[in-house]
Amino acid sequence: MAQQKKTTKKKTAVAGNSFTRYIKWFWGLFLGGVLAFVLLFLLASWNVFGELPTFEELENPESNLATKILSVDGKQLGTYYNENRTPIKYEDLPQNLVDALVATEDERYYEHSGIDFWGTTRAVAYLGQKGGASTVTQQLAKLLFSNPPSSTFERLIQKVKEYVISTRLERQYTKQEIIAMYLNKQGFLFNAIGISSASRIYFNKEVQDLELHESAVFVAMLKNPRQYNPYRTISREKSLGRRNQVFKQMEINGMITTAEKDSLQALPMEVKFTPEGHADGIATYFRENLKKFLAEWIEENPKGEDADGNLEYYNIYRDGLTITTTIDSRMQKMAEEAVAKHMSKLQAEFDSQNEKNKTAPFRDIDESEIDLIFERAMKSSSRWRLMAREGKSEEEIRKSFDVKTDMSIFSWQGNIDTIMTPKDSIRYYKRFLRTGVMSMVPQTGEVRAWVGGINMQHFQYDHVQTGKRQVGSTFKPFLYATAVDQLHLSPCDTLPNTIYSIPAGKHGNTKDWAPKNSGGEYGGMITMKKALAQSVNTVSARLMDKVGPRPVLELVEKLGIDTKNIPEVPSIALGTADLSLYEMVSAYSAFANQGVYVTPQIVSTIQDKNGTILYQHVPETRDVLSAEAAYVTLQLMEGVTQAGSGQRLRTTWASNRADYKKAVTGYPYGFTNPIAGKTGTTQNQSDGWFMGIVPNLVTGVWVGGDDRAVHFPSLRYGQGATMALPIWGMYMRDVYKDKDLEISDDAFEKPDNLTIEIDCDKYNSEGVSDELPEELEDFF
Incomplete structure (x- = not known):
């Protein structure tokens, strides 16, 4: 028995010693783990595992800002960016967005100092199945790492670094600042970097205007912007489910009631997707062209010197400039819609006429x-x-x-x-007709609308300023204006409508030049007004012979047209020169501005990120024509819309119902106000033009193929009145509907000192013959 007790005591002592040893091992391992954990964090904070990301971008969130492009009516047309990010301050965030964020992503956000130890313990205990442990601060820290980890070890080290950065962030910034920085840094796909650009892209509104059900969509996306994206069809259902979970979290945290949660969850998820890529949105061609202006301005206006004395220049992709342009977003949309409506139907007709063309297009x-x-x-x-x-x-x-x-x-x-060869795609794209539209205020030079083509994504070439094409009869008003200025002609004066030849050796001609009328009609006398309205070439030849090419070229040069490639020969009267729509619109504007030319203006102001004005436009003007000559030229061009190729602007319905259905040859415009204009059609119907003027707006339209060999087979569809004029008509019809635009429908302002008679009834009733004026007989 004694021996048995002795053995029992011995076993108990051994067991006690073993338990004590286990306890020591446990505490040793625990304390060792804690020390190792602390050491790991210390090593990370000492940059032993590599440099930690700096707070430079967070301390100065405006160091990499998109440049905003604004319209004259205050709408954002687009941005230039490396990152499409516009930082926003905490006080500009709606409270519903902040509440949804905290309730869903970090319930104890206002209680911890960067790391939620309770959340971390729970995540470890349940292996992440009851939620993760990353706080908002940790998520912000994670966003500072530019490269994702490539292995489990790297991810572990990055996680440690995130903890270190989180504690530093909490020491350096307030809770409100951290929330703002996090939402400014987060990406939401589709070039939406930060909550400000995301609000515009997904809901077409500013962030402060977000409603709770919209804010919840963005909070839902924070988990994974691609998997929970409301715009992508494949992820819409998951996005809706995640959004409704946000409402549930807000209910759990007492931020909304159960009734509010139920009504919010019942709301449909509607997105108003408004992309802000470089080829998205409105005025895409204008925005691309604007870069040229900015490049020149930046070169001429350095912002200062760096520490080494080198000049520093503004960068439109990161300096957060604000460019206020002269474009009116309403008019720009109207112009683009008119282009889409007309060109889609014109293209259908063009394709139809090419079905039996073996060399199409x-x-x-x-x-x-x-x-x-x-x-x-x-x-x-x-x-x-x-x-x-x-x-x-x-x-x-x-x-x-x-x-x-x-x-x-x-x-x-x-x-x-689709699948096709690049060579086949070239032929495919060659078949599309192209266009350019520009609208400008003649008194100020402000460009209100700029459509450089039919689709910026697929057709980058700009047909407003970059492209130059033969202008055809739209050049004739310059000839007539020169004749009015030099010879004091009236629109009521008559000239012979007969073949007129300018011999070789005269005015630079190398051979005799005797142009024919496109309609082949000759005989009798014709008024100046009717001759321009009907583009009578024989009259243009007579006028050119009397004034000479040199004065005409001098006039157009003063009107801003580059003349170095225009030969000084009589044939320029018929529009053989290649000019840009930009040149033509600005030149025509002088007629509506009493003979004063104003350089086109596309930028009103440029401001830096602090709102300091760096550039303010100052109009550049010069007198070119007398007010009388400009006004008489307008009266001549009014004849085009009264009785010439532009008179379809006056019709109230198409003359041919079948053609109207094609929306090509006739439109119910029904304009009754004074309109001065000129159509233009070049050889083989390669180019169609229409220039239209009302007192405070000049708009030009060009339509044609990428190559001159791409054209309609006949004048019926290939003339400027069919190809280009309809765009002007649809555009101006919409412009006049918006009274806030204040586009005039009044008569053109008559000069006080007008000495040339423009009323032909009065002109003839005062005993003036409709024959050639006696004082001009020697000229004609």
Whole structure:
């Protein structure tokens, strides 16, 4: 028995010693783990595992800001950015957004100092199945890492760094500042960096105007912007479910009632997607062209010197400038809508007429010329440039144009995903008719609308300022204005409508020049007004012979037109010169501004990120014509819309119902106000123009193919009155409907000292013959 007790005591002592040893091991491991944990954080804070991301961007959130482009009516047209980010202050955030964020992402946000130890313990205990442990502060810290970890070890080290950064953030910033920084830094896809740009892109409103059900959508996206994206069809259902979970979290945290939660969850999730990519939104061609203006301004206006004395220049992609342009967003939308309406139907007619054309979309050229077009197109393509830059041989590059590839191509019904060779895509795109539209206030030079093409994503070439095409009869008003100025002619004066020849050797002619009328009609006398309205070439020849090419070129040069490539020969009277729509609109504007030319203006002010004005436009003007000559020229051009090729603007319904259905040859415009205008059509119907003037707005339209060989087979559809005028008509019809735009429908202002009679009834009733005036007989 004694032996048994002795053995029992011995066993108890051994067990006690073992338990004590286990306790020591436990505390040793625990304290060792704690020390290792602390050491790990210390090593991370000492940059042993690599440099920690700095707070530089957080301390100065305006160091990488998008430049905002504003319209004259205060709407944002777009941005220039590396990151499309516009930081916003905490006080500008709606309280519903802050509440939704805290309730869903960090319930104890106002209680912890960057790390939620209770949340961390729970996450470890349940292996993350009852929620993660990352606080809002930790999520902000994570956003500071530019490169994602590539291994589990790197992720562990980054997590440790996030903890260190979080505690530093909490020491350096207030809770409100951290929330603002987090929402400014978060990405929401589709070029939406930060809550401000996201609000505009997904709901087309400023962040302070967000309603709770909209704020909840953004909080739902924080978990994963792609998986819970409300715009992507594949993720809409998950986004809706996550949004409703946000409402549930707000109820749990006492921020909304159960009744409010139920009504909010019943709301449909509606997104008003308004992308802000460089090729999205309105005025895309204008925004791209604006870069040229800004590049010149930046070069001429350095912002200062750096520490080494080198000049520093503004950067439109990061300096947060605000560019207030002269574009009116309402008029811009109207112009773009008019283009889409007309060009889609005109294209359908063009395609229909090409169905039996073996060389479609080209006409009047042979295969060798078509090959040259393809050669030029290939060598100017981005594919050719990129492959050449990669060191590919010409043979490899050429072969690539015959290899089928996936691509998204343009159509008026929307983009089409297809497979075709790059060479086939060249032919496909060549078939599309292009256009340019520009609208300008003649008294100030302010450009109100600028449409450089039919689709910026697929057709980058700008047809307002970059493109130059033959102007046809739209050049004739310059000739008539010169004649009125020099010879004091009246619109009521008459001239012979007979073939008129300017011999070789005169006015720079190398051979006799005797242009024919496009309609082939001759005989009798015709008034100046009717001659311009009907684009009578024989009268233009007579006028050109009497005034000479030099005075006409001097006039157009004063009107802002580049004349260095315009030959000084009589044939310029018929519009053989290649000019841009930009030049034509600004030149025509002088007629509506009493002969005073105003340089086109596209920017009103430029401000830095602090609101300091860096640039203020000062109008540049010069007297070009007398007010009398300008006014008489307007009266001549009014004849175009009264009895010439522009008179369809006066119709109230199409003359041919079938044609109207095609929306090509007739429109119910019904304008009754004074309109001065001029159509233009070039050889083979390659270019169609219409220039339209009302007292305080001048608008020009050009329509044509990318190549001159792309055109309609006849004048019925290929003339300026059919190709270009309808865009002007639809645009101006919408402009006049918006009374806030204050576009005048009054008569043109008559000069006080008008000495030329413009009333032909009065002109003839005072005994003036409708024959050629006696004082001009020697001229004609």
